[in-house]
Amino acid sequence: MNVKKYIHPRNKYKRPPDYKKLAILYPEFREIAIMDFSGKMRIDFKERKSLHVLTETLLKHDFDLHVNIPPDNLNPAIPLRLNYILWIEDLMMHSKLQMDKVTGIDIGTGAVCIYALLLAKIYKCQMIGTEVNKDSVKHAQECVRRNKLQNLIEIITVNSNRIFKDTMQNDKVYDFSMCNPPFFESEDDGFDKVAKILPPRNASTGNDGELKTEGGEVAFVTRMIEESVEMQDRIKIYSTMIGKKADLASLRRLLRSRNITNITWTEFCQGYTTRWGLAWSFVPQNIVNLTTAPVIRKRGKSIVRSLKNYKISITFPMNDKFSYIDDMISFIRATAEELNIELQNASEDNFDNWSCQIIARERSWEHTRRKRRLAQQIAMKRAKGETDECIEANMCIEETSIKIENDMKKLNEERSDKKLFDDTPLLVCKLWVEVMGIESSDSEDIITQSDEIFRIWMIFEDGHGGLDALHSLRQYLINKLGVREKILDNPLKIKKKKS
Numbered sequence: 001m002n003v004k005k006y007i008h009p010r011n012k013y014k015r016p017p018d019y020k021k022l023a024i025l026y027p028e029f030r031e032i033a034i035m036d037f038s039g040k041m042r043i044d045f046k047e048r049k050s051l052h053v054l055t056e057t058l059l060k061h062d063f064d065l066h067v068n069i070p071p072d073n074l075n076p077a078i079p080l081r082l083n084y085i086l087w088i089e090d091l092m093m094h095s096k097l098q099m100d101k102v103t104g105i106d107i108g109t110g111a112v113c114i115y116a117l118l119l120a121k122i123y124k125c126q127m128i129g130t131e132v133n134k135d136s137v138k139h140a141q142e143c144v145r146r147n148k149l150q151n152l153i154e155i156i157t158v159n160s161n162r163i164f165k166d167t168m169q170n171d172k173v174y175d176f177s178m179c180n181p182p183f184f185e186s187e188d189d190g191f192d193k194v195a196k197i198l199p200p201r202n203a204s205t206g207n208d209g210e211l212k213t214e215g216g217e218v219a220f221v222t223r224m225i226e227e228s229v230e231m232q233d234r235i236k237i238y239s240t241m242i243g244k245k246a247d248l249a250s251l252r253r254l255l256r257s258r259n260i261t262n263i264t265w266t267e268f269c270q271g272y273t274t275r276w277g278l279a280w281s282f283v284p285q286n287i288v289n290l291t292t293a294p295v296i297r298k299r300g301k302s303i304v305r306s307l308k309n310y311k312i313s314i315t316f317p318m319n320d321k322f323s324y325i326d327d328m329i330s331f332i333r334a335t336a337e338e339l340n341i342e343l344q345n346a347s348e349d350n351f352d353n354w355s356c357q358i359i360a361r362e363r364s365w366e367h368t369r370r371k372r373r374l375a376q377q378i379a380m381k382r383a384k385g386e387t388d389e390c391i392e393a394n395m396c397i398e399e400t401s402i403k404i405e406n407d408m409k410k411l412n413e414e415r416s417d418k419k420l421f422d423d424t425p426l427l428v429c430k431l432w433v434e435v436m437g438i439e440s441s442d443s444e445d446i447i448t449q450s451d452e453i454f455r456i457w458m459i460f461e462d463g464h465g466g467l468d469a470l471h472s473l474r475q476y477l478i479n480k481l482g483v484r485e486k487i488l489d490n491p492l493k494i495k496k497k498k499s
């Protein structure tokens with residue numbers, strides 16, 4: 001995918017920063033810069049410290065902003081922050097509001113109050129940054145003082161149960177609000193899963209308090225929407241960033257269910273990550289019309305094309321349950337049936353390999369995983385000695401919320417997928433199963449049964465769920481196969497079994 005095509009046209013990081021120049025100008029950048037054989041300067045994106053220094057250097061060089069990012073805090077990557085800010089500028093201009101006259105609220109401003117700093121510095125906006133974490137508040141206030149922006153930025157501590165209520169002053173009207181909410185659920189494995197499954201491109205930064213919240217971003221933004229219904233046009237344009245595409249669909253649906261139709265959404269595309277922006281307004285459409293505001297939205301197909309033939313694998317030693325390729329074929333057929341996944345073009349069973357194509361139309365494996373988690377919870381509660389009535393009462397609540405969540409997911413998929421992706425399935429991928437042998441150092445060709453392993457290749461072919469769907473199905477299969485602890489992907493030496 002040509003990322004540059006979708007990054008905001010006024011985003012200066014459409015062109016990558018000149019690392020050589022930064023290394024010459026800034027000693028601290030020089031320390032983390034690496035010169036490769038061709039004389040090209042780069043940095044190690046897997047090093048958290050390098051990311052922090054890069055951000056600090058760019059803020060200094062491009063915006064004359066002086067900050068230090070605390071080692072345990074989130075690295076506020078500038079290209080993404082700038083994409084959001086430029087979209088806010090588009091919305092303000094579209095609504096005939098002048099940037100140097102507007103007042104904005106940044107919800108969850110963080111230790112660096114990055115949005116407030118950039119908006120105040122670039123446009124001279126009046127900004128209020130809210131934050132629940134006391135250390136972050138202190139650090140953000142220090143950033144404001146250090147950059148002499150006290151006349152434009154106010155940082156306030158708020159109560160975690162409220163989004164806007166501690167912030168609004170009497171009858172004052174604010175022009176916009178923005179937010180980069182904590183994305184992950186407190187109990188969610190998504191946070192760790194993302195870190196474990198995805199190939200490590202960038203070091204993860206940020207602590208649990210910054211990245212996790214009860215109920216994840218949907219719950220956080222839902223509270224924001226509910227409070228906005230009470231406050232109506234006290235804020236002219238409410239906005240938030242969204243981390244997951246499925247959540248964007250849920251939240252758009254929630255807005256519609258509250259009869260809020262003056263809405264818009266956009267994509268923030270930079271590097272490998274895509275985020276989404278959602279905005280809504282209670283101001284009459286003849287004054288603020290978000291439905292006609294400029295946006296950036298790429299077609300689903302363009303992501304898919306770039307993923308074509310991306311492959312991942314599940315490799316594990318043979319065991320009692322899976323000791324012949326027939327066992328694996330039966331397992332895949334049964335799983336596909338259980339998950340309502342189409343299985344096509346299955347090849348002949350060749351003793352040591354077998355292939356087929358699978359077509360999934362919904363994330364049925366995710367619902368199954370939740371059910372399994374629920375069953376585990378019941379078993380644990382029984383073991384703890386809870387009575388069946390008590391378990392039933394508690395589980396009823398959980399099951400109801402799971403059902404609501406599933407129903408919402410289904411509806412979202414139906415609505416947003418139909419609109420955005422016509423009839424493209426969620427995931428089309430080829431499965432290729434091989435029996436292989438681990439090459440041992442002392443024998444050249446002889447493979448004993450105990451050295452045999454299974455490798456299931458999953459090759460992406462199509463589908464709007466992209467790599468996310470592929471990886472989540474892989475994780476489901478690993479769990480179902482019961483080989484989580486035995487995964488051997490990328491073993492040092494693997495060779496095809498000789499027949």
Ligand SMILES: C[S@@+](CC[C@H](N)C(=O)[O-])C[C@H]1O[C@@H](n2cnc3c(N)ncnc32)[C@H](O)[C@@H]1O
Nearest residue numbers: 076108109110130131132133160180181182210
């Ligand atoms: C993902 S971080 C975003 C930080 C910063 N805005 C950025 O973009 O880098 C989310 C922030 O929201 C804060 N937060 C969580 N709940 C909040 C609430 N109810 N009101 C204000 N801030 C909150 C967290 O402490 C954290 O600093």
